[in-house]
Ligand SMILES: O=P(O)(O)O[C@H]1O[C@H](CO)[C@@H](O)[C@H]1O
């Protein structure tokens with residue numbers, strides 16, 4: 337057991353999907369995995385392990401915000417040996433071409449959180465996705481005819497904002513969507529030398545105030561879950577181009 341997870345050694349797979357909502361973890365485990373076992377109920381932050389196409393995969397709720405996901409990701413890596421982590425989250429669209437339920441692949445993360453400033457002694461750090469996972473998730477999204485967007489996302493410590501000024505500035509610079517956990521996920525993955533990607537479903541469109549009636553209905557996440565599962569079980573160590581060297585693995 338770790339401090340926040342009740343799992344025993346060997347209970348958690350090397351491949352882990354990370355929804356913010358623990359009930360999304362339960363839904364994905366029950367609908368997509370076989371031979372499912374629940375390994376964590378501590379704080380109601382469900383974690384499950386099962387098989388997807390014969391490959392062990394875990395699904396662990398992370399809660400909302402960088403501090404919460406940091407705790408789970410750190411323990412998953414340090415105490416249970418997680419090696420590939422894919423967040424399956426929701427986001428608010430910041431560009432007009434993004435529609436409710438579109439898929440966003442977070443290539444890089446901009447943030448108002450000071451998490452990386454603290455780690456890097458006041459300097460900027462650019463949290464970015466694992467290229468192999470990003471490439472595979474993109475190919476898988478295209479294969480499924482998903483409306484997929486790849487680019488920079490805005491990671492925020494605020495859901496209810498004191499000012500819209502930062503949001504508007506990031507919109508001006510083409511940032512696609514806002515969410516609350518990817519800075520922590522990508523930065524911790526880099527620190528521990530593991531692979532990470534955030535796949536997001538658009539749950540609201542901030543320019544039109546449109547909001548999915550299904551924001552909290554787990555069923556609307558099927559497409560994202562399937563893309564994430566196909567990505568996490570793929571053996572993407574060898575990229576399509578022999579000339580690309582992944583310096584992070
Ligand atoms: O749906 P999840 O994965 O929780 O992600 C988004 O939704 C929450 C806010 O409603 C934040 O955690 C944000 O990042």
Ligand SMILES: O=c1cc[nH]c(=O)[nH]1
Nearest residue numbers: 426427428514515516
């Ligand atoms: O983090 C989030 C997610 C959806 N919508 C927002 O405004 N923020």
